[in-house]
Amino acid sequence: MSKMSWAAHLRAQANSGQTIAGYCRQRGLKVHQFHYWHSKAKSQDRGGGGGFELLTPEGGLCLRRGSWRVDVQAGFDAELLRSVVRALECA
DSSP: OOOSOHHHHHHHHHHHOOOHHHHHHHHTOOHHHHHHHHHHHHHHHTTOSOEEEEOOTTSOEEEEETTEEEEEOTTOOHHHHHHHHHHHHHO
Protein backbone atom coordinates (compact mmCIF):
# COMPACT_ATOMS: atom_id res chain seq x y z
CA MET A 1 0.00 0.00 0.00
CA SER A 2 1.17 3.52 -0.74
CA LYS A 3 2.57 5.74 2.04
CA MET A 4 1.07 8.90 0.52
CA SER A 5 -1.47 10.93 2.53
CA TRP A 6 -5.07 10.78 1.37
CA ALA A 7 -4.86 14.44 0.38
CA ALA A 8 -1.95 13.56 -1.92
CA HIS A 9 -3.90 10.60 -3.34
CA LEU A 10 -6.90 12.83 -4.05
CA ARG A 11 -4.71 15.28 -5.97
CA ALA A 12 -2.81 12.52 -7.79
CA GLN A 13 -5.98 10.74 -8.90
CA ALA A 14 -7.52 13.98 -10.14
CA ASN A 15 -4.43 14.61 -12.27
CA SER A 16 -3.95 11.00 -13.39
CA GLY A 17 -6.75 10.68 -15.91
CA GLN A 18 -7.67 7.37 -14.25
CA THR A 19 -11.00 6.44 -12.77
CA ILE A 20 -11.12 6.29 -8.99
CA ALA A 21 -11.53 2.50 -9.14
CA GLY A 22 -8.56 2.12 -11.48
CA TYR A 23 -6.38 4.45 -9.43
CA CYS A 24 -7.22 2.61 -6.20
CA ARG A 25 -6.78 -0.85 -7.71
CA GLN A 26 -3.33 0.04 -9.06
CA ARG A 27 -2.19 1.34 -5.67
CA GLY A 28 -3.87 -1.17 -3.37
CA LEU A 29 -6.29 1.38 -1.91
CA LYS A 30 -9.87 0.71 -0.89
CA VAL A 31 -12.37 2.56 -3.12
CA HIS A 32 -14.79 3.20 -0.24
CA GLN A 33 -12.01 4.84 1.78
CA PHE A 34 -11.08 7.00 -1.20
CA HIS A 35 -14.71 8.16 -1.52
CA TYR A 36 -14.87 8.84 2.22
CA TRP A 37 -11.81 11.10 2.19
CA HIS A 38 -12.94 12.72 -1.06
CA SER A 39 -16.27 13.64 0.55
CA LYS A 40 -14.44 15.03 3.61
CA ALA A 41 -12.26 17.19 1.36
CA LYS A 42 -15.31 18.47 -0.53
CA SER A 43 -17.06 19.31 2.74
CA GLN A 44 -13.99 21.25 3.86
CA ASP A 45 -13.88 23.12 0.54
CA ARG A 46 -17.51 24.19 1.07
CA GLY A 47 -16.64 25.68 4.43
CA GLY A 48 -17.71 22.65 6.41
CA GLY A 49 -15.51 23.67 9.32
CA GLY A 50 -12.89 21.25 10.49
CA GLY A 51 -11.54 18.41 8.50
CA PHE A 52 -9.95 15.05 8.81
CA GLU A 53 -6.86 14.13 6.87
CA LEU A 54 -5.47 10.63 6.87
CA LEU A 55 -1.74 10.87 7.33
CA THR A 56 -0.79 7.22 6.86
CA PRO A 57 -2.53 4.11 5.55
CA GLU A 58 -1.81 2.55 8.97
CA GLY A 59 -4.46 4.73 10.60
CA GLY A 60 -2.82 7.90 11.89
CA LEU A 61 -4.88 11.00 11.25
CA CYS A 62 -4.91 14.71 11.71
CA LEU A 63 -8.00 16.46 13.08
CA ARG A 64 -8.28 20.13 12.22
CA ARG A 65 -10.97 22.58 13.18
CA GLY A 66 -10.57 26.32 13.20
CA SER A 67 -7.26 27.16 14.81
CA TRP A 68 -6.52 23.79 16.40
CA ARG A 69 -4.92 20.62 15.11
CA VAL A 70 -4.56 17.24 16.80
CA ASP A 71 -2.28 14.56 15.32
CA VAL A 72 -3.37 11.06 16.27
CA GLN A 73 -1.34 7.90 15.76
CA ALA A 74 -2.69 4.40 15.24
CA GLY A 75 -3.72 2.69 18.47
CA PHE A 76 -4.93 5.90 20.13
CA ASP A 77 -7.32 5.91 23.09
CA ALA A 78 -10.68 6.80 21.49
CA GLU A 79 -12.26 8.01 24.74
CA LEU A 80 -9.32 10.32 25.45
CA LEU A 81 -9.57 11.72 21.92
CA ARG A 82 -13.31 12.38 22.38
CA SER A 83 -12.54 14.26 25.60
CA VAL A 84 -9.83 16.33 23.93
CA VAL A 85 -12.10 17.24 20.99
CA ARG A 86 -14.97 18.20 23.33
CA ALA A 87 -12.61 20.40 25.37
CA LEU A 88 -11.25 22.11 22.25
CA GLU A 89 -14.72 22.74 20.85
CA CYS A 90 -15.75 24.45 24.10
CA ALA A 91 -12.64 26.63 24.22
